[in-house]
Amino acid sequence: MHPAPSVIFFTVFSGMGFGLLAFLGLGFPAVTGLLAFAMYTIGFGFAVGGLLASTFHLGNPKNALKAFSQWRTSWLSREAVLSVAALLMMAVFAIGAIFAGVHFTIVGIVGAALCIATVFSTSMIYAQLKTVPRWNHVTTPLLFLLLSVTGGALLAGQVSFALPMLIATGAVQALTWYLGDSRFAQRGSTIETATGLGMIGKTRQFEPPHTGGNYLLNEMVYVIGRKHSMRLRVIAITLMSPVPFALLLLPHNHIWAALAVLSHIIGVVASRWLFFAEAEHVVGLYYDKR
Amino acid sequence: MTELPTSTDRKLGLVIDLDTCVGCHACVVSCKGWNTENYGAPLSDQDAYGAAPQGTFLNRVHTYEVQPPEGAAQTVHFPKSCLHCDDAPCVTVCPTGASYKRSEDGIVLVNENDCIGCGLCAWACPYGARELDQAAGVMKKCTLCVDRIYNENLPEEDRVPACVRTCPAGARHFGDFADPESNVSQLSRERGGMDLMPELGTNPVNKYLPPRPKQTEEIDILAPFLTPVAEEPKGFLKWLDKALGGD
């Protein structure tokens, strides 16, 4: 799949943003006033910025409001509805915290739940796709949720919570890759099932249907850069998990903490790039490419 | 809207005969022509005369080579457009309701007025049947020529999809799969109409007729036909005498 920067940004930052908001909603830390203002700015900034970034991916954003209508069937619609609900709920909570110094606990808990639900529905947009076997698995929501919570914990300064989460995230990330690598084959879709020609014999593409480009090839048969994927995986997981873990173990210092967050973000961005770039859509079978 | 109808009154779709398709791309271009001028936004082309031309097409013809266990490899031309799946994943993922499956005839359509161009439906389609138009920013897909098949401004015989009407080899058939006696149902039954990627559970309406086996008969059956009457000209002329009832 094409690793569109807007989608990578959207998913990484909104995930972390909602993670942070969730922590804040649950009162970790229970900040008020200016500090709250700063932290909510980051939380909303990430979450809303990410959501806005995602609209760059839209061909026809003027209809964006309609995306709220199909919450009964569409994970994307659910994400839209939940994200707005989460943001509204957390806005109420934030206003209380910043301006009145009060924490509407129930609102915070519900807000936090909505934040997590938003991230979950984001992940389900991908996880539901049978056409992308690598994504079509529980590890996808698991990883998205872990990353959101871990990122949130880091941003919220919940070091003791973040430490085990970093390890867990790294482990789930590794597991995701490990399981993901064989999932396309397990799904059983081949050029033979795609064309139905398997009943005759081994099938290969002789000529593509068009020598010019098209949306499908750009969007779903993205093969550039996969050859670097092993190296990128090492970089991604290292920056995402052990490096911030080590930095957090160092004597507490804002610089180290900031570096830990930065390292984690870079690692997650790399991981998310791989999430797309390595994901093979079954339509590639028609082009004898994956 | 993005809920799928539990059943549709009719199941309109195509049968594509892989044993007859010569790979001429006529269906590709007539589809482009019709759908550029008709339903929804025109099918646009980017860098049309440039280094990397690319445009929106609703129907594309692939070509494969298949190696049977014995004999020469076979070439198969393979047209592909939306299969109007019964369990269309492209519909259920759509956040806006723009994608829907018509309850009256099962045609899967995009309502361009609602589409946000998020591309998710194209991701959900296993068959590459949807292309996001780069100029209009909306999702385009085969409409089964919904604006032809019921069109009262067209003579009745022309109320078929543009690709079917144009196919010179007659490799494309249009009809109602809900009617077991329709041309498409019969063809599919007789020729073993198949689903593409059945493992994904989309239940396509369109069926593909597999290439007929390309066997060559055994020589023995035909050997008597070539029993020599003569090995050399003289003998041949003698035979000729006899054959002509010569005196």
Next chain:
Amino acid sequence: MSKQPNIDTSPPVSDEIRKTTCYMCACRCGINVHMKGGKVAYIEGSRDHPINKGVLCAKGSAGIMQVNAPSRLRSPMKRVGPRGSGEFEEISWDEALSLATSRLGKIRKEAPEKLAFFTGRDQSQSFTSLWAQSFGTPNYAAHGGFCSVNMAAAGIYTMGGAFWEFGQPDWEHTKLLMLFGVAEDHDSNPIKMGLGKLKQRGAKVIGVNPVRSGYNAIADEWVGITPGADGLFITSLIHELLRAGKIDLDYLARYTNAPALLNSDPNDAEFGLFLRDDDGKMLVIDRKSGKPTAFDKKGVQPDLRGTLRRAGVTHEAAFHSVAETYLAPEFAPEAVAERCGIEPQTIRRIAAELARVAFDEAISLPIEWTDFRGETHSEMIGRPVSFHAMRGISAHANGFQTCRALHILQILLGSVEVPGGFRFKPPYPKPVEAHPTPHCQSNPMAPLDGPHLGFVRGPEHLALKPDGSAARIDKAFTWENPMSSHGLMHMVISNAHAGDPYKIDTLFLYMANMAWNSSMNTKSVIDMLTDRDDNGEYVIPNIIYSDAYSSEMVAYADLILPDTTYLERHDCISLLDRPICEADAAADAIRWPVIEPDRDVRGFQSVLCDLGARLGLPNFTNPDGSAKYKDYADYIVNHERKPGIGPLSAFRGDGTETGRGSVNSEQLDRYIENGGFAVTHIPDSARYYKPWNMEYQEWAVGMGLFDTPQPYLFSIYSEPMRKFQLAAEGHGERQPPDHLRKQVHDAMRPLPVWEEATDDEGGEYPLHALTQRPMAMYHSWGSQNAWLRQIHGRNPLYVPTKVWEAHGFQDGDWARVTSRSGEIVVPVAHQAALNSNTVWTWNAIGKRKGAWALDDNAPEATKGFLLNHLIDELLPPKGDGLRYSNSDPVTGQAAWFDLRVKIEKCAAPDEPQPAFSSLRSPVGKGPKDLAWKVGS
């Protein structure tokens, strides 16, 4: 669930439909042009049309992108930069026409042969040839010589009609179709429709082709023959059928010259010629009387075994020669298998299958008919095997004889003009005798002595000057290629450049991209076009060219006469030319301006009418010196070939007369009302056995196809060819020069025998290299079409598995491909279903940078390539100081497919080699994006 949107399922389709004829290839399908607000909105096939019956191919459907292509020329132009630069100045039509008139007028006054007028694949040849004939130059031909003249000539000389689009398998009845070397052909849509019908009926299709693509992909059996060997394969099938006696003796005796008595005395000056009576009629032995009798005498029953001794000379039925020739062991399957690349048992099985279907599955239609000998038959016997072939067998230097061999196979099976077999389309069948002979007598200020092109019956018809040198610039109808019925377009530039046989002044070309894809050895042709003599003048002094688009050739002309596109002009698809007939009907068609040009362009034929009048040419000027025809439309309606016979056959006279009739000034309107065409059906009992069917013959006379009935016999044995052999043996007044005696004798065998097409370069160049036409592209001009170029924007060289593996090729690799005359470096791709000694690519995808209003980095230029760089129009020197063209020695057909190459893996260059500099586009570049919609 919310409500489904209400959509309009009955939107208006268009304001108006205008019916005309497609032009994107030679098939000439009928099209419905849907108009919205005066603009072309959508093009679909016309259902009533006899050719396509509603269907339309990719090119036809993309016509809208052709008519609106940014590459369209906009105005007449005069070259201002050096040739090949693409630098032009736009000029007025007045200036353009007076430039042309003064130059051509001078030529006509001094030496009309200094004009060489060659036209491409347009089908107004009866008109353009009339113009050239009126001008008086002997140098006129159209594209047939480099296209498929072998097929045309072999068909006409053998059976009075050919494949191309001039005949067709009896799609309704045939049970077995064998296709030789066809990728697409001129009868494109009818072939596809026909194949579809066969598939529906479960009839069998056998494809003989080194490449399994297109039609061969759906063939039930694929015979992956090694190129150039079809003649061998076919004669082996003939051998097997003869051996088994599986031939149609009755058919042979009645309808062919097999029973005609041949002079069989090797010492006689008439050895190998037919014995004729005083009326010049061939004699046969009548089985009833045992007496020699004119072949067409009422009631005669020709005897295939006939012999006759007369005046001390033995005469034997030609069939004796046939049997003697083809029963020889050299034709046994085992003997030919290796060269053909086909297993002996496969050859035998196919022969058996042909025999089984022809004889055991024979059909009969209960239709009574009467033959030319007066015999009435109660039924029409059908041999439901049919054949079709095209350039795959004809574009070889042994192509003429290969095509003849195929026709002989058809005739032996009795499957021509019978139900289930191969059928002619009017104006065919037509015996050689009914065709003109070539003419080349030119004099200043006078028309030529007759039509340029024709069918020689013997050496007396060659186009030679009194000194024996070639009268024509292309050396057609000379000893090098005596039966070159379509001329040799591929030799014009090369001969004009060499001044051999003489120098010319003006090369006048019409819709032929000779500076690119229709030349052999493109690079050297470009050099010839730009070469200057010692005085700095161009060796080919003046080039006038008519094109509609900014093609590669435009850059090499001095004066450009920009044509309209096909929807902006009148055209005539005439029975005098290459009509759109069906086997069951005569039909012709028109094009008419369904839109008006938005540029300063004029239909070329109208321009020729104007030029003809300015030059004062007969046929184009009234006695008072005024222009005879206002424009081409005027010509179409008012021209008469003979009294009552004009370019269009229907709606003549008062509008009800067909075939013959006086001029009807409303004829074009009537065609337009009728859908742009007219069809006249052949009566039921005249539909088959046409060459011998008197009812057909009389119908044809009524239609104006002939003036009298012309029944004739098929020529299994070719007497005209034998006449050339006799000359080579030293008989007669006109004899070949000594260095050509052997070539003429070998080439002109009256019964086809296969010969290797090239001196086998086997060792050094082990691979055959071919091109195929892509179904969705038309030669060079598809690439300017924004839709089609997305389908075929570049072309790889396809390599068979054996070679692919031997060279360790991988996807994305490039190779250096070398022939004896050149080298190219191109991308390769793998194909398994390919003859293991063959490589191939799609034809004419590669484009010159700067042409066709495409970006310089267009993939057509940076990845696409031409195979033409490796093909030579001349054979390597033979050491006798003479130039021999790479052509069939019978017809001069360009031997495109005799190319031999070697291949090696190499590093990928930036772009294919050879690379050419960019041409300056006289029309600028195309727009970036398109979202074409003319309605709201």
